[in-house]
Amino acid sequence: MRCNWLIPIFFVLLLTGCGLLPDQEDETADWTASQLYYEAKENLDEGDYENAIELYEKLMARYPFGRFAQQAQIEVAYAYYRYEEPEQAIAAADRFIKLHPKHPNVDYVYYLKGLANFNRGYGLLERFIPTDSAQRDQRASIRSFYDFEELLKNYPDSKYAEDARLRMLYLRNNIAEYELAVAQYYMRRGAHVAALNRGSYIVEHYQRTPAVPEALEVMASAYRAMGMEELAADTDRVYAVNYAGRPKEDAPDDSPFWWPFE
Numbered sequence: 001m002r003c004n005w006l007i008p009i010f011f012v013l014l015l016t017g018c019g020l021l022p023d024q025e026d027e028t029a030d031w032t033a034s035q036l037y038y039e040a041k042e043n044l045d046e047g048d049y050e051n052a053i054e055l056y057e058k059l060m061a062r063y064p065f066g067r068f069a070q071q072a073q074i075e076v077a078y079a080y081y082r083y084e085e086p087e088q089a090i091a092a093a094d095r096f097i098k099l100h101p102k103h104p105n106v107d108y109v110y111y112l113k114g115l116a117n118f119n120r121g122y123g124l125l126e127r128f129i130p131t132d133s134a135q136r137d138q139r140a141s142i143r144s145f146y147d148f149e150e151l152l153k154n155y156p157d158s159k160y161a162e163d164a165r166l167r168m169l170y171l172r173n174n175i176a177e178y179e180l181a182v183a184q185y186y187m188r189r190g191a192h193v194a195a196l197n198r199g200s201y202i203v204e205h206y207q208r209t210p211a212v213p214e215a216l217e218v219m220a221s222a223y224r225a226m227g228m229e230e231l232a233a234d235t236d237r238v239y240a241v242n243y244a245g246r247p248k249e250d251a252p253d254d255s256p257f258w259w260p261f262e
Contacts, residue, residue: 028055037072044075049083052076054216077112086116095177107155111164114147120169138178145171176206176215184247187225195223213243 015029028036040055056076058141060069077092093113097106120140146163184213195218202215216239223232 024231025217030174033059033066036062040072041075044079047082049079052079053083068261070100070103073099074109075107081112081116081119086120089113092204093185093211098119107158107160109150110147110151110155111158111160114144114164114167117141117147118171120144141171141178145175173209173211176202176209176211179206180211180214180218183215185208187218187221190225192222192225196226213239216243 026240028039031039036055036059040052040059043049043052043055053076056079057071059072060076063069073092073096077089077096080086080089080092090113093109093116096103096109097113105111107156117140145168148168151158152161152168158164159221179198179202182194183202186192186195186198199215199219199222202209202211204211204218206215220232220235220239223229225237
C-alpha cells in the first residue's frame with residue numbers, strides 16, 4: 001500500500017516523456033517548387049510512382065501557380081495511371097483540362113484519360129492469362145472510346161491521333177462482341193424479343209465489325225422462333241448478299257496489338 005503514491009507519478013512522467021518526443025519533421029517543408037518538381041520527376045522516371053505522387057501533390061498544394069505546378073498536374077495524372085489508380089488519373093486529367101483547355105499539351109491529357117479508361121479492369125491475371133475482354137463490363141470501354149473520339153475531334157493532327165484511332169477500332173469491335181454475347185445469351189434463355197433487339201442494335205450501330213454476320217444469324221433465328229418466317233427470310237437474304245461464301249470470321253484477337261499497360 002505504501003507504493004500506491006508512485007502510480008500517479010509514473011503516469012505524469014510517462015505523459016511528460018511523450019510530450020518531449022520530437023515530431024516527425026517533413027524534410028521537404030522548406031523546399032522550393034523546383035526542388036519538389038525535380039525530385040518528383042526523378043521518382044517518376046525511376047518508377048517510384050507512390051513517392052512521385054506524394055511530391056507532386058505537395059508541389060501543387062504549396063505552389064499552385066506557375067510552370068512547375070502546371071507540369072506537375074500533367075505528370076501526376078500519368079503517375080496515378082502507372083500506379084494503377086485510374087479514378088485518380090482521370091480526375092487529375094479532368095482538372096487539368098478544365099483549368100488549361102488551351103495548353104499545348106492538353107491533347108496528351110485527353111489521350112492519357114482514354115488510356116486510363118482503356119486499361120481499367122485489366123488486373124494482374126489479365127496481364128499474363130488471356131481472357132475474353134468482351135465478357136467484361138463495357139462501361140469503361142465506352143468511356144475510353146468517347147475519350148479518344150474527343151481527342152480526334154479536337155486535335156485530329158495530334159501525334160497521339162493514330163494510336164487513338166487504332167484503340168477506337170479495337171474498342172468498337174470489342175463492344176460489338178459484348179453485345180453479341182448478350183444477344184446469344186438471350187437466345188439460349190428463350191428471350192427471343194430481347195435477342196432480336198440486341199442483334200438489330202449491333203447491325204444498326206456497329207456496321208463493319210466482325211460481330212455483324214453473327215448478329216444477323218441471331219436475328220434470323222429469333223424471327224423463326226417467333227414464327228415470323230418472312231422476316232427471317234429477309235434477314236437471310238441480307239446475310240447472303242453480304243456474307244455468303246465467305247469463311248466464318250474468326251473471333252477478333254482479344255489481346256490488344258500493343259502492350260496496354262505502358
